[in-house]
Amino acid sequence: MEKFEISVTVDNTNEHFEVRDYMHHECEQCKYEIFKDGQFVGSFEPDNHKILHICKNPGVLPENTLHLIADQLEGFHI
Numbered sequence: 001m002e003k004f005e006i007s008v009t010v011d012n013t014n015e016h017f018e019v020r021d022y023m024h025h026e027c028e029q030c031k032y033e034i035f036k037d038g039q040f041v042g043s044f045e046p047d048n049h050k051i052l053h054i055c056k057n058p059g060v061l062p063e064n065t066l067h068l069i070a071d072q073l074e075g076f077h078i
Helices: 064-075
Strands: 004-008 013-021 032-036 039-047 052-056
Touching: 004 064, 013 064, 032 064, 039 064, 052 064
Parallel strands: none
Antiparallel strands: 004 013, 013 032, 032 039, 039 052
């Protein structure tokens, strides 16, 4: 598992998140898990075209914020 941080701008505020990348993930676990201040806020799974889709959404963040995070991750050419 690799950990790194990303930031996205939500309502003119810079929000910071920790990303856990499970490089050797299996079907029962999503590839990317996202945390804010140690709390799980969502996870993503890439499709065959490396476009991320929400895998798990516990409802902590608005869905549009999760999409901003996915866009930022896709920008890393995962």
